[in-house]
Amino acid sequence: MKVKSPLEIYNFLPRTNCKECGYETCMSFASHILDRSAKVTDCKPLVRDAEKDSKAKEKLEKLLELTAPEIAEVVIGVGSSAIKIGGEEVLHRHELTFFNPTAFFYDVWDSLDDKKIDERCDRVVSYKKFYVGKYLTLDGFAVRCTSNDPKRYAEVVKKVAGYGKPMVLIALNPECMKAALDVCAEQRPLIYAATEGNWKEFLKLALDYKVPVVLRAKDLNLLKSLAVTFKSAGVKDIVLDPVTEPLGEGLQGTFERVIQLRRKAILDGDKDVAYPIMVTPIAAWLIEGDEVTKSYWEAVIAGIFIVKYADAMIFHSLDQHVVMPTLTLRFNIYTDPRTPVQVAPGLREINNPTPDDPVMITTNFALTYYTVENDLGSAKIRAWLLVLNTEGICVEASVAGGKFTASKVKELINETKIAEKVKHRYLIIPGLAARLQGSIEDETGWKVLVGPIDSGRIKGWMEKNWPPKK
Amino acid sequence: MAKRFTLEDFLALLKKYDVEVIEDVKIDGDLEIELEGSAVDLTAFTALYSLLSELGNFLYHANMALTYMQRLSSMLGIQMPFQLQVPTQIAAPVAKVEVPAKPAIPEKLIEARFEPAKVEYTGYIEEVVLGATRADGGTRDYVIKLGGEKSLPFYIFDKPQPNLPAIAIDVFDRPPALAKAVKVHYEDVVGSPAEWAKKCVKKFGADMVTIHLVSTDPLLENTPASEAAKVVEDVLQAVKCPIIIGGSGNKDKDPEVLEKAAEVAEGERVMLASATLDTDWQRICEAAKKYGHVVLSWTQLDINNQKMLNRYLLKRANMPRNSIVMDPTTAALGYGLDYAFTNMERIRISGLKGDEELNFPISSGTTNAWGAREAWMTESPIEGDTPWGPRELRGPIWEIITGLTLSLAGVDVFMMMHPLAVAVLKEVFNTLGGKVKGGVADPGKWIFAEV
Numbered sequence A: 001m002k003v004k005s006p007l008e009i010y011n012f013l014p015r016t017n018c019k020e021c022g023y024e025t026c027m028s029f030a031s032h033i034l035d036r037s038a039k040v041t042d043c044k045p046l047v048r049d050a051e052k053d054s055k056a057k058e059k060l061e062k063l064l065e066l067t068a069p070e071i072a073e074v075v076i077g078v079g080s081s082a083i084k085i086g087g088e089e090v091l092h093r094h095e096l097t098f099f100n101p102t103a104f105f106y107d108v109w110d111s112l113d114d115k116k117i118d119e120r121c122d123r124v125v126s127y128k129k130f131y132v133g134k135y136l137t138l139d140g141f142a143v144r145c146t147s148n149d150p151k152r153y154a155e156v157v158k159k160v161a162g163y164g165k166p167m168v169l170i171a172l173n174p175e176c177m178k179a180a181l182d183v184c185a186e187q188r189p190l191i192y193a194a195t196e197g198n199w200k201e202f203l204k205l206a207l208d209y210k211v212p213v214v215l216r217a218k219d220l221n222l223l224k225s226l227a228v229t230f231k232s233a234g235v236k237d238i239v240l241d242p243v244t245e246p247l248g249e250g251l252q253g254t255f256e257r258v259i260q261l262r263r264k265a266i267l268d269g270d271k272d273v274a275y276p277i278m279v280t281p282i283a284a285w286l287i288e289g290d291e292v293t294k295s296y297w298e299a300v301i302a303g304i305f306i307v308k309y310a311d312a313m314i315f316h317s318l319d320q321h322v323v324m325p326t327l328t329l330r331f332n333i334y335t336d337p338r339t340p341v342q343v344a345p346g347l348r349e350i351n352n353p354t355p356d357d358p359v360m361i362t363t364n365f366a367l368t369y370y371t372v373e374n375d376l377g378s379a380k381i382r383a384w385l386l387v388l389n390t391e392g393i394c395v396e397a398s399v400a401g402g403k404f405t406a407s408k409v410k411e412l413i414n415e416t417k418i419a420e421k422v423k424h425r426y427l428i429i430p431g432l433a434a435r436l437q438g439s440i441e442d443e444t445g446w447k448v449l450v451g452p453i454d455s456g457r458i459k460g461w462m463e464k465n466w467p468p469k470k
Numbered sequence B: 001m002a003k004r005f006t007l008e009d010f011l012a013l014l015k016k017y018d019v020e021v022i023e024d025v026k027i028d029g030d031l032e033i034e035l036e037g038s039a040v041d042l043t044a045f046t047a048l049y050s051l052l053s054e055l056g057n058f059l060y061h062a063n064m065a066l067t068y069m070q071r072l073s074s075m076l077g078i079q080m081p082f083q084l085q086v087p088t089q090i091a092a093p094v095a096k097v098e099v100p101a102k103p104a105i106p107e108k109l110i111e112a113r114f115e116p117a118k119v120e121y122t123g124y125i126e127e128v129v130l131g132a133t134r135a136d137g138g139t140r141d142y143v144i145k146l147g148g149e150k151s152l153p154f155y156i157f158d159k160p161q162p163n164l165p166a167i168a169i170d171v172f173d174r175p176p177a178l179a180k181a182v183k184v185h186y187e188d189v190v191g192s193p194a195e196w197a198k199k200c201v202k203k204f205g206a207d208m209v210t211i212h213l214v215s216t217d218p219l220l221e222n223t224p225a226s227e228a229a230k231v232v233e234d235v236l237q238a239v240k241c242p243i244i245i246g247g248s249g250n251k252d253k254d255p256e257v258l259e260k261a262a263e264v265a266e267g268e269r270v271m272l273a274s275a276t277l278d279t280d281w282q283r284i285c286e287a288a289k290k291y292g293h294v295v296l297s298w299t300q301l302d303i304n305n306q307k308m309l310n311r312y313l314l315k316r317a318n319m320p321r322n323s324i325v326m327d328p329t330t331a332a333l334g335y336g337l338d339y340a341f342t343n344m345e346r347i348r349i350s351g352l353k354g355d356e357e358l359n360f361p362i363s364s365g366t367t368n369a370w371g372a373r374e375a376w377m378t379e380s381p382i383e384g385d386t387p388w389g390p391r392e393l394r395g396p397i398w399e400i401i402t403g404l405t406l407s408l409a410g411v412d413v414f415m416m417m418h419p420l421a422v423a424v425l426k427e428v429f430n431t432l433g434g435k436v437k438g439g440v441a442d443p444g445k446w447i448f449a450e451v
Ligand code: B12
Pocket: A340, A341, A360, A361, A362, A363, A365, A367, A368, A371, A372, A392, A393, A394, A395, A396, A397, A398, A399, A400, A401, A402, A403, A428, A429, A430, A431, A432, A451, A452, A453, A454, A455, A456, A458, B300, B301, B302, B305, B329, B330, B331, B332, B335, B336, B339, B368, B371
């Protein structure tokens, strides 16, 4: 974003503090635009003025331009499953945050038989991994043309489109690409890729079908030339692929190209390369070796470029040892470092507990809370779960940092009136809070049982320890 | 966005380039335009467009005309008027044609040059040597150098990276609680730290070993410091690589244990792990200075604490600058890796920018990755999850991705455990460090081939 202070934005606003945007003042709204938690168009008076008056319109457009992200944003797909890539502002997440997580597309190819295609697609759409309160899922498909037959390719693309996820269409042959676009252009696939050899045809396709396009070139002069040419011809939605080489100097070269592209865009403000970047870990399958070697290396390449600037990726492996670590890493790197993720403190009833069921306590750090809640849910344990306000800090750190204390536990017991809801006076604390056992007993008068270190093991622990032997 | 050209603009441009008269443009009945001679009649174009507007399928021709102009423009070396508004200027024909207007496709790429952005840091990371060979009064076969960077990790296109990250494998003086996938590799050597160390170096390719004197913990065996020191001697005998010595983490006992260990390792330039804010760091530093060792300065995920402890070590304990390594704490993938990564990245960038309290090599306890349930649990405890697959494959990759991520933040030495994870990370460091020649013949083959 070009503007650096809320004041610069404020000057463009109506300055009436009418609150229509949901903020108390125009100034407050301006600072939310600056950290990108509000959109310029949320100021309805500004938008209404722009509709009436051409001067106001100019002003709005100027403000939109000034507040546009450093890296262009590109949308792939339509409707609720559409994904946004790019839109980044900084080189290091602590300088602000990263915004749009790297999009993950999974390989299907058209020389595979239909049953296998369905199998792969099913695995992609049904994939779920629980993490911090929700299920992580996969974004979409990369449909490759390995048959070089336009008819077959179109047929497979149509089939895959039926799964309703965003797609990257992969074919260098413009005829194949055209055939595929004829059946799915309105779903806004990303087309891959325009190269030195086919760029004219791909430029035409991008314009005719109004779809985003990947430009692929190892030479950054050429890549930039392609970008400039496409942009001048009226293509806005551009993604850059500086070619992923999977091994040796090739991989180091890839690393360099990706970093140079992003640095140029952010540090020098060069708009001609300020586009999302595509990296293709699938290239790992070109190396020698067995499947484990290839899939491990695929995860490694993905790992490098999740940290360093890839906005979209194409994967071959659907195995958990590739999917799980890369999805988790993406979540971690794209977590907003400015706010610890926390849930509301208080009392949660897990699986409709009765007055005889146990009372447990955990922290309000989202990762901790959801892990515990889900472990209990999955193990079908009925429990009263007290959620302590540790200001979004996990068990061990909050115990060490004095945010998980006996007196706070007492307060929580009083506030939630848990004593009126259960017949017993037993409180189960996390194994990592064991050292608080005595002090909580002294403070609250409840009997404290030390649970397992990991909440995934509460089930086994309960079998031995609940109901407590007198 | 480039300025939108209109036909008028283009014609004006032509005028400017002194193309006054276009002769010999023939427009025949079929609307074929031909150009003979070197100049083009402007009026002919205007006429062409009014003509076009009267025709039903004007688009075809308009497009042709555009191509025509385009060729002309490249001939004249003039920037092409993309997005000509021609079709919209023409009154829509009665017959509706569903063909979209086709903007011009240029003949040639617009050439652009990519000049990389320049990034230079004024600072540098201290170089710390671990181990001492005979020439330097020790008995190691080689030394390991950490640090020395002048740019971000693996940015060898900015500045050469003198030392790639090193890997030390963990060895324990008592049977530790380990994930099964890790344990199987060490079952035969548990109980003998010397044999264990040998296996790490000979079989698993460790650059160094870390001997953790965990049994000295008063809550465990409470092994006396002097006895623990014997284990250190054994290990120094068994392997000839530089070594790292860790205490039990007990803040009262560690200084004594590390002091004794430092004494028996005199001259070997080991790293003592660790000095922390709540131990007697002064005593650990005195021992390090007296016997010629390096100190690991460990804080928990807090850049300000790290700065404070380093300042104490420098200013109060007078540690030489070349004898400090930092451990800002490692959290596993999925369990706080974001905090660990950003903390280290900030520390490294501050160091490179010239903060002399933070420009030391960084160490990571990557074995922490095995604490993540995804690494060790047989299956997901959560009902809705897609099955997690074999943990033998999940565990090592969890350690690899944790280490890999932190290597990109600036870690110089990794303490780890799974042999496969060690091997893969070494390959990664050598590759990103520019030490692996070659690549694949055609990196684009995956696009069209079955893989
Ligand atoms: C990330 C992290 C941080 C982050 C916190 C992020 C956050 N929002 O919580 C930050 C940087 C803020 C941080 C700060 C500190 N940290 Co810290 N931190 C960690 C780290 C790396 C991971 C913690 C984590 O996320 N765990 C995952 C969650 C899900 O685990 P959990 O909450 O414990 O929940 C599990 C179990 O407890 C159990 N469970 C939970 N609830 C319940 C309930 C019941 C009934 C049962 C049975 C089980 C159960 O099941 C859960 C799932 O497994 C650990 C080291 C490590 N690798 O574990 C150190 C660690 C916890 N931190 C530590 C310390 C010392 C601190 C600080 C005090 C440092 C300082 N001097 O400032 C501060 C304190 C913060 C504060 N003000 O309170 C120490 C604690 C040492 C100790 N035992 O005393 C650790 C272990 C690091 C170390 N080895 O020294 N930390």
